[in-house]
Amino acid sequence: MSGRQTPVENWETDFDHTDPTWVHDPYPIWKDLRARCPIAHSDRYGGTWFPSTHELVSEVAYDTVHFTSRAVVVDNLRPGELDLPAPIGVAPPITSDPPFHAIARRMLLPAFAPKKIAALEPMVRKLCRELLDSTSGKSQFDAADDYTRHIPVGVIVGMLGFPLEDADIFRQFITQVLEKVDMPGEERLDMFMQGEIETYLDKQIEAHRAYPRDDLTSFLLDAEIDGNKLAIEHVRGTMILLMVAGIDTTWSAIGASLWHLANHPDDRRALAADVSLWPTAIEEFLRAYAPVTMARLVIDDFDFNGERLHKDDWLLLPFPSANRDEKVFPDADRVILDRQENRHSAFGLGIHRCLGSNLARMELRVALEEWISRYPDFELSDPDSVTWSKGQVRGPRSLPMRILA
Amino acid sequence: MTSSKLQVAVDADRCQGHNRCFAIAPEIFDVDELGNAVVIGDGFVDDTLATKARSAASNCPEFAITVTEVGQ
C-alpha cells in the first residue's frame, strides 16, 4: 500500500502519518516538531494539523467546543460523506460529542468497570497459555503472528459471544479501517458500502435475540437509553467500535512491549526477578509505546495558539508524542521500569478516556506475565525484518523471535 | 500519635476513571459502578499511607486528586 503518497521532505509543512520514515520510527520526527514547530500543518488528506506537545494535546482533548469527534480516522474521504451528523456519529461514543456522548458512554461503562474486567482475567490467561503451548518446541517464531495478534481479538469475540473461529473476519475488517487510509477516497467509500460486516453482525444479533446469553451482545440488546432500547444501528455501531478500538490497539501495546524486552536484557531480567516492578513497568510501556493517535475535526474557523484553523480541517491528536514530552516526563525517551510519576495519556484525556482501558491494561499485563514465565530469555532473530503498522495505531506487525531460555 | 494528617480528595468533575489511583492505593480509593474513583471513608489518611496517597495523586492523568496536609 505504500507508495501511493509522494515521500515527505519537510515534516513541518508536509507531514504524512503513513510515510515509511514516520512508520518506521516517528519519535525523532515528533521530538523535532515539539521543539521547533509544535503545531505542524500538512495539505495532505485535505488539510491536517499535528499538535505535538503534551500541553497542546491536552488542550485539544479537553476542548469539545472547537473540535468534534465526528470523524476520528484521518483518510482521504472528505469528512461528512460517511458520517452521521454530530453529536451521535457512526460509532458512539467515540464519534459522539456532548451532550449525547455522556449518555452513550454511561450505558457502556458498567461492562468495562475494573471489577467486571477483573473477572475476565482467568479467561485471558488461559488464552495466552494455549497460544504459548502451540509455540512449544520452536526455537524461532513470529511473536506477532503466533501470539500477540490472537489475544485481543479472542477476548473481544469471546466477550461479544461470537464464534471464536470468526476472529479472522474481524482482523481483516480492522486492517481495512485502520491501515488502508491512504487509498483514494472513492475506493475507500466503495469498500465500506459493501456492508459485509453489517450483514454478519445482523446474523449474530438475530441469534442473540432468539437465545439471549450472558455476554456483551445480549447486554447491548438489553440496554436502554431513556427507557428505549437501542436502535439496531447503535448496537452494530457499538460492536464495530469495540472491535476497531479494542483489537489493533491492544495487540500493538503487547507487541511493542515484547519488542522492547527483546532489545533490553536488563529489563527482562528485572521483571522476571521482581514482581513488585510490574505495576509501574506496565504503565511505563503504555507511556513509551502508546499505540494510539486519535483525530478530531475542526468545527468552525478559529484561532488556536497562533494558527488559523479552518472548518473541517483534520487534526491528529498524538497521545504518543505527548507521552514523550520532556517537559512532563524527564528522560522521556528512556524506558524506566520504576518511573514513580507517570501521568501518561496512552488512554486519552478528558471525556473520551478509553472505555476499554481496564481491559487493555489487564490483557497487556497477563500477556507479558505469561510470556516471561514461559520464555524468560529471548531476542529478535532478525531485527531488520520487524515491521510496524501504518496509520494512527502503531505496533509491530511482525516480530521474529529467537527463544534463548 | 502524629501531629498532622493528610486529607485526600477526588474532584468528581475531573475524574475520568483512568483507575490509576485504585490500582496504586486500594486502601484509600474505591471505584464506583461506572469505574470512577471515590475516596473511602472521610478521606483522612495517616502517615503509613502518605506515600501511597502522594503516588496516586502524581499518577492521575487528569489531575483530579488532591492531597492536603491538615493540622491536628
Ligand code: HEM
Ligand atoms: C492498549 C490498548 C488501548 C489503547 C492504547 C487505547 C487508546 C484509546 C484512546 C487514546 C482513546 C481516546 C479517544 C479519543 O480521545 O477520542 C480510546 C477510546 C476508546 N477506547 Fe481504547 N484503547 C485501547 C484498548 C481498548 C479496548 C480493549 C477497548 C474495548 C474493548 C477500547 C475501547 C475504546 C472505546 C469504546 C473508546 C471511546 C470512548 C469514548 O469515546 O468515550 N479500547 N482508546
Ligand code: SF4
Ligand atoms: S487516577 Fe484520577 S482519573 Fe483515574 S480514577 Fe483516579 S482520580 Fe479518577
